Amino acid sequence: MSKRVSLTQYLVEQQRLHGHIPGQLRLLIEVVARACKRIAIAVNKGALGEVMGVAGTENVQGEVQKKLDIISNEVLIEANEWGGHLAAMASEEMDTIHTVPNRYPAGEYLLLFDPLDGSSNIEVNVSIGTIFSVLKKPHDNPDEIEPVSEADFLQPGSQQAAAGYCVYGPQSMLVLTVGDGVAMFTLDRETGSWVLTAENVKVPADTKEFAINMSNMRHWDAPVKRYVDECLAGQEGPRGKDFNMRWVASMVADVHRILTRGGIFMYPWDKREPDKPGKLRLLYEANPMSFLIEQAGGAATNGHQRILDVQPEKLHQRVSVILGSKNEVERVTAYHQEAKGG
Ligand code: AHG
Ligand code: MN
Numbered sequence: 001m002s003k004r005v006s007l008t009q010y011l012v013e014q015q016r017l018h019g020h021i022p023g024q025l026r027l028l029i030e031v032v033a034r035a036c037k038r039i040a041i042a043v044n045k046g047a048l049g050e051v052m053g054v055a056g057t058e059n060v061q062g063e064v065q066k067k068l069d070i071i072s073n074e075v076l077i078e079a080n081e082w083g084g085h086l087a088a089m090a091s092e093e094m095d096t097i098h099t100v101p102n103r104y105p106a107g108e109y110l111l112l113f114d115p116l117d118g119s120s121n122i123e124v125n126v127s128i129g130t131i132f133s134v135l136k137k138p139h140d141n142p143d144e145i146e147p148v149s150e151a152d153f154l155q156p157g158s159q160q161a162a163a164g165y166c167v168y169g170p171q172s173m174l175v176l177t178v179g180d181g182v183a184m185f186t187l188d189r190e191t192g193s194w195v196l197t198a199e200n201v202k203v204p205a206d207t208k209e210f211a212i213n214m215s216n217m218r219h220w221d222a223p224v225k226r227y228v229d230e231c232l233a234g235q236e237g238p239r240g241k242d243f244n245m246r247w248v249a250s251m252v253a254d255v256h257r258i259l260t261r262g263g264i265f266m267y268p269w270d271k272r273e274p275d276k277p278g279k280l281r282l283l284y285e286a287n288p289m290s291f292l293i294e295q296a297g298g299a300a301t302n303g304h305q306r307i308l309d310v311q312p313e314k315l316h317q318r319v320s321v322i323l324g325s326k327n328e329v330e331r332v333t334a335y336h337q338e339a340k341g342g
C-alpha cells in the first residue's frame, strides 16, 4: 500500500519545504477542515438528522435560508472562535462581520465563507459544499491591537493567504491552495482523516465543455451570447468542434469538475437585475474559486478584469464570473473587449 499523507502532514511538510504556512494559518486550515467534517456528517444524515427543510428566515441578500445553511454557519463559527488564529469572520449567512469574542485571544487572520453552497440542491441529494477564503488583517500600526472592522475585509482576492472548498458529494473532498498550487484531500470516513489524493492539480488550457444556466440566455449580454452560440454551432460553426454542456447549480461541484477535467464556468451579469453585477458573491464565492483556478493554471475574469484584481467595496458585493480553462476564459474576455470597441 502506498504511503498515506494526511492534511496535517501535508501542511507540516509544506511548511518545512517552503516555509510559507505560519502556525496560525496551519491551525486555521485544520480547524476549517474539521468543521467541514462535521458539516459532511450533518449533510450525510439527511432526513434522519432533522437537517432538511427551510429555517424560516432570510439572509441579508433576501434569500430563504435552509436549516443546513444555518447549521453549517454555526459549525464554522463555533469551531473557529476560540483557537486564537482569527480576528473576525464574515459569511453569506451573516449581515455583518462576526468578531472573535473578547474572552478568546484574537489572531491575525480573517476568514470568509459560504457555509453551504448550492442550497437548492440539498433536497434533491445533489453535491453541495463549503467555500472559504483567508485574508490577513491589515495593520496600520503593528505595535497596537486595533479593532477589526468590515473595511478590513475589503481586500482584493490577490491578497488571499489561502482558499479552498469542501464538496459533499459521493465522496467528501477538501480542495486547498496556500498560494503554491492546488491539492485535493478525500475524507476517509473510517479513520476520520483527510487524505491527500491529488497534488499539483492543473486545469487544461483548452476544453470542449461549458457550464452556464442556459435558461437565462435571453437575458445575457451580447459577448456571452456570442460565445455560447458558437459553442452550440459545434463542428459546423466557427469553433470547428462539438461542445458538451454541464450545469450542476452548485458552484463547488461545477468548479470541482473543471479542476478535475477542465471546462469553463460562467455566471455572467444579466438583464434580470441590471443593477447587480452578477449573482455570485465576490468575497466568499468568486475570489476563493478564482484563486484555486489560477493556482491550477486556469483564468478567472468578470469579462473585463481579472477577478482577483477587483477592489471590493461591500462585504456582500456581487460579481460576474467567467472561470476555468485559460484559452476559453481569454476568448470570452476578448469578446467583451471587442463589444466595447477595445
Ligand atoms: P448559494 O446556495 O450559496 O446561494 O449559491 C448558489 C449559487 C451557486 O452555487 C450556483 O452556481 C448558482 O447559485 C446556481 O444558480 P441558478 O439556480 O440561478 O442556476
Ligand atoms: Mn454559494
Ligand code: MN
Binding pocket: 069, 092, 114, 115, 116, 117, 118, 119
Ligand atoms: Mn450558500
